[in-house]
Amino acid sequence: MIEAQNLQKRFGTTLAVEDVSFTARDGCVTALLGPNGAGKTTSLRLLYGLLQPDGGKALVDGIVAADEPLAARHRLGVLPDAPGLYGRLTAREHLLYAARLQGLSAAEAEAHTAALLARLDMGGIADRRSAGFSQGERRKVALARALLHDPQNVVLDEPTNGLDVPATRAMRKTVRELADGGKCVLFSTHILQEVSAVCDRVVVLARGRVAAEGTPAELLARTGKSHLEDAFVQLIGTEEGLGA
Amino acid sequence: MTAKALAVFAKEALDAARDRRSLTSALSFALFGPLVLALALTLSAKGSDDGQPLELAVAGPENAPSLVRFLEQNHVEVKAPPADVVAAVRRGDLKVALRIPAGYGGDFRASRPARVELIHDASRLGARTPVRRLERLLERYEARVAGQRLSARGVSPQIIRPLQVEARDLSTTASRAALALATLPIFLLMATFLGGMNVAIDTTAGERERGSLESLLVHAVPRRDLVLGKWMAAVAFNLLSVALTLLLSFLVLRWDRLQKTDVPVSLSVDGALRFLLLLLPLALLAPALQMLLALFARSFKEAQTQLSLLMLLPMVPGLLLSFQSFEAQPWMRIVPILAEQILMRDLLYGQTLAVSTQVLTAGATLAFTALCLGATTRLLHHERIVLGR
Numbered sequence: 058m059i060e061a062q063n064l065q066k067r068f069g070t071t072l073a074v075e076d077v078s079f080t081a082r083d084g085c086v087t088a089l090l091g092p093n094g095a096g097k098t099t100s101l102r103l104l105y106g107l108l109q110p111d112g113g114k115a116l117v118d119g120i121v122a123a124d125e126p127l128a129a130r131h132r133l134g135v136l137p138d139a140p141g142l143y144g145r146l147t148a149r150e151h152l153l154y155a156a157r158l159q160g161l162s163a164a165e166a167e168a169h170t171a172a173l174l175a176r177l178d179m180g181g182i183a184d185r186r187s188a189g190f191s192q193g194e195r196r197k198v199a200l201a202r203a204l205l206h207d208p209q210n211v212v213l214d215e216p217t218n219g220l221d222v223p224a225t226r227a228m229r230k231t232v233r234e235l236a237d238g239g240k241c242v243l244f245s246t247h248i249l250q251e252v253s254a255v256c257d258r259v260v261v262l263a264r265g266r267v268a269a270e271g272t273p274a275e276l277l278a279r280t281g282k283s284h285l286e287d288a289f290v291q292l293i294g295t296e297e298g299l300g301a
Numbered sequence: 302m303t304a305k306a307l308a309v310f311a312k313e314a315l316d317a318a319r320d321r322r323s324l325t326s327a328l329s330f331a332l333f334g335p336l337v338l339a340l341a342l343t344l345s346a347k348g349s350d351d352g353q354p355l356e357l358a359v360a361g362p363e364n365a366p367s368l369v370r371f372l373e374q375n376h377v378e379v380k381a382p383p384a385d386v387v388a389a390v391r392r393g394d395l396k397v398a399l400r401i402p403a404g405y406g407g408d409f410r411a412s413r414p415a416r417v418e419l420i421h422d423a424s425r426l427g428a429r430t431p432v433r434r435l436e437r438l439l440e441r442y443e444a445r446v447a448g449q450r451l452s453a454r455g456v457s458p459q460i461i462r463p464l465q466v467e468a469r470d471l472s473t474t475a476s477r478a479a480l481a482l483a484t485l486p487i488f489l490l491m492a493t494f495l496g497g498m499n500v501a502i503d504t505t506a507g508e509r510e511r512g513s514l515e516s517l518l519v520h521a522v523p524r525r526d527l528v529l530g531k532w533m534a535a536v537a538f539n540l541l542s543v544a545l546t547l548l549l550s551f552l553v554l555r556w557d558r559l560q561k562t563d564v565p566v567s568l569s570v571d572g573a574l575r576f577l578l579l580l581l582p583l584a585l586l587a588p589a590l591q592m593l594l595a596l597f598a599r600s601f602k603e604a605q606t607q608l609s610l611l612m613l614l615p616m617v618p619g620l621l622l623s624f625q626s627f628e629a630q631p632w633m634r635i636v637p638i639l640a641e642q643i644l645m646r647d648l649l650y651g652q653t654l655a656v657s658t659q660v661l662t663a664g665a666t667l668a669f670t671a672l673c674l675g676a677t678t679r680l681l682h683h684e685r686i687v688l689g690r
Contacts, residue, residue, distance in 0.1 A: 105519050108684055131521035141513030145319040146312070157308030158520040199516065206521075 065112030091262030144188035193224035309530020334488030496542025506604035535588030
């Protein structure tokens with residue numbers, strides 16, 4: 058379970074995250090939806106302890122991320138904004154490295170890597186160097202890396218960004234499977250289709266604040282609209298920065 | 302040392318080993334030093350004429366048989382001249398030539414100054430030694446003949462020799478080779494700064510440039526382990542470069558000795574180990590310092606430019622030390638790089654190094670290394686470094 062309690066973060070004089078509170082439960086896919094610049098990435102970075110909050114706190118399974126970053130990160134699998142692969146390493150080597158960084162033994166690392174390569178259908182790229190990978194292949198490696206230590210909580214920053222249709226569908230399927238397996242999945246997106254396709258709950262972010270929180274159906278009911286798109290436009294007060 | 306730090310080390314070493322840029326920079330410099338050494342040794346052997354006969358083309362030897370005989374008695378191998386002596390010297394076929402005009406005999410017998418022409422090209426560096434040798438021989442012949450003429454007239458030759466100058470050039474091939482060998486510590490010193498530089502940059506500024514720093518930091522791994530692992534990988538490349546420089550230098554010296562048995566210089570295993578022991582703390586410091594500075598850079602290129610300036614750092618004390626009067630002050634013993642260079646200079650001049658001084662210097666350098674690593678670790682917590690691209 059991931060909890061954000063009145064998170065606040067400023068960069069210089071800009072208030073990137075003003076006041077963000079929400080809960081992402083186990084067995085659920087929670088979407089952090091908002092236009093570009095709403096504070097999604099910054100909120101996620103506060104959750105996985107890359108940034109220190111100026112106010113409020115982030116909890117991962119009850120552990121305060123700012124106080125015990127290592128313990129919190131151990132319970133988190135993170136797919137950041139940029140996949141950040143090493144061009145001279147193969148997909149398999151990326152996974153083995155991540156496994157060792159998370160503290161798995163050599164034998165465990167081998168086993169988990171083999172299992173994930175099979176699960177995400179990565180046999181074809183397992184032993185190729187990542188320099189020549191497509192966007193989809195890169196993101197797959199990054200996702201596999203996030204799931205290696207079988208974390209209870211998975212945080213994905215715009216996971217389908219730049220992916221083609223088959224890759225997007227595969228990513229959504231994986232996300233759904235994780236939640237159905239009892240994991241807590243939190244992902245950020247500015248794409249409405251994504252929300253209706255896989256999400257159980259939605260947290261709508263606008264200008265560094267939570268504009269609304271609930272199931273897609275609840276949000277429709279609250280706004281009195283029949284289409285999610287209309288509902289969101291009303292909730293965030295503008296159409297700017299939303300993608301279809 | 303944790304398992305995580307070792308995992309970082311293993312990954313970075315593998316990554317760097319596959320990086321042509323890192324490998325060539327570590328290895329090419331290791332080739333460069335010994336190559337220069339080989340060149341210097343070859344030149345120092347060529348520049349010497351110890352005991353070797355001087356080949357000299359003499360035009361008109363029949364005009365001055367006694368002079369030619371004198372030259373031959375003094376290790377000069379008199380050769381027949383080519384058709385055009387001047388052109389041959391101008392082309393560089395001959396370093397020096399002697400022309401004795403037909404009027405020599407008449408002038409000589411009449412005790413008039415007899416003309417001989419010494420033909421050479423002063424702009425050719427290689428010709429200087431044989432020309433000077435020939436000039437000295439001619440002066441000696443002149444003095445001898447002058448003495449004989451004075452004696453024949455009842456005057457002691459002593460009175461025209463108010464001075465007896467004895468210049469004793471003690472330089473031998475061996476000592477000149479030793480001078481060439483003195484460049485070795487400088488190359489070793491540079492190897493400690495260059496060997497792992499690419500790895501140090503690639504694992505810090507390179508990581509920022511690729512945008513892989515964030516995905517690295519989301520793992521449950523302490524920043525300290527990341528820094529240690531990356532540092533160890535750079536150090537490994539550094540030591541590889543230093544060891545290779547040393548090994549190749551050994552081979553060059555061995556080859557040199559096989560070529561010319563009269564070059565008795567050798568790098569003793571003992572001496573080499575002393576240098577290595579001196580340089581080891583520096584080989585640990587250099588990557589730590591480079592990583593710290595490179596982490597401020599946003600790209601590989603930017604870091605490379607900045608670190609090239611850092612390369613000047615080891616050169617500055619070298620310049621300072623080239624002044625003979627330079628006296629090592631106590632505080633200099635704990636200034637990394639400078640302290641090592643003082644010790645190397647002392648070692649080269651054959652002084653025995655006090656163990657306490659060596660320990661003090663090594664300790665200071667290691668402390669500085671730890672400081673750099675600590676600062677790098679702290680820097681990895683800074684949001685601007687982690688996210689700023």
